[in-house]
Amino acid sequence: MRTTGRIDRDRDDEGRARNARPRDELGRPLPPGSVGVERIPEDLDLPAAESLAWAQDLLDRGLAFNAHEVLEGAWKCCPADERLLWQGLAQLAVGITHIQRGNTTGALRLLERGVERIGQGDGPSPHGIDVPGLIAHADALMAEIRQGTTPPPHRLKPRLVAPENQQ
Missing domain, CATH: 1.10.3450.10 (TTHA0068-like)
Structure with missing residues (x-):
């Protein structure tokens, strides 16, 4: 995790922001450490x-x-x-x-x-x-x-x- 200013953000290997925070059933971010609904992988490539x-x-x-x-x-x-x-x-x-x-x-x-x-x-x-x-x-x-x-x-x-x- 890198810190930019005062905001901690998850970053991938190329430095792009990735939000790993858990989310509720309506997609709203929950506090870190909370239990949310299962996340959908960002790199989907399905038929x-x-x-x-x-x-x-x-x-x-x-x-x-x-x-x-x-x-x-x-x-x-x-x-x-x-x-x-x-x-x-x-x-x-x-x-x-x-x-x-x-x-x-x-x-x-x-x-x-x-x-x-x-x-x-x-x-x-x-x-x-x-x-x-x-x-x-x-x-x-x-x-x-x-x-x-x-x-x-x-x-x-x-x-x-x-x-x-x-x-």
């Missing part, structure tokens, strides 16, 4: 189907922040022509995380960005990702928030893959 299945399981368990980390891992190693889609999926998960945390302003911003990115593809979406369903789901969440309603937890579990494409 798309595995990333989607893991992210879906996390969403279904209410762990949208962790799902975001899985989807971000996929975004960082996917083919260039899929990058906006995976980035949008990660942003949708972060938008849900903001809803869970009670940050409706952040939720709206991230859901809007996510919808914009996942809706940019031409033709059928890869890996059976349910782009129309995800856009409709995010639009419904945003409408609820704009009406002053907090979506209940069961509404924060979008289906990433269209039912007919699930294995």
Whole structure:
């Protein structure tokens, strides 16, 4: 660990900051030494189907922040022509995380960005990702928030893959 100014930060071998602090189920940092939820490795490089299945399981368990980390891992190693889609999926998960945390302003911003990115593809979406369903789901969440309603937890579990494409 190196000290920069007054802040202790975990660094990798190249000097980039790495946050090793434990986090709660909503991704908020806990005090050092606390027990948090299991962290998602930063260097994920999984096949798309595995990333989607893991992210879906996390969403279904209410762990949208962790799902975001899985989807971000996929975004960082996917083919260039899929990058906006995976980035949008990660942003949708972060938008849900903001809803869970009670940050409706952040939720709206991230859901809007996510919808914009996942809706940019031409033709059928890869890996059976349910782009129309995800856009409709995010639009419904945003409408609820704009009406002053907090979506209940069961509404924060979008289906990433269209039912007919699930294995």
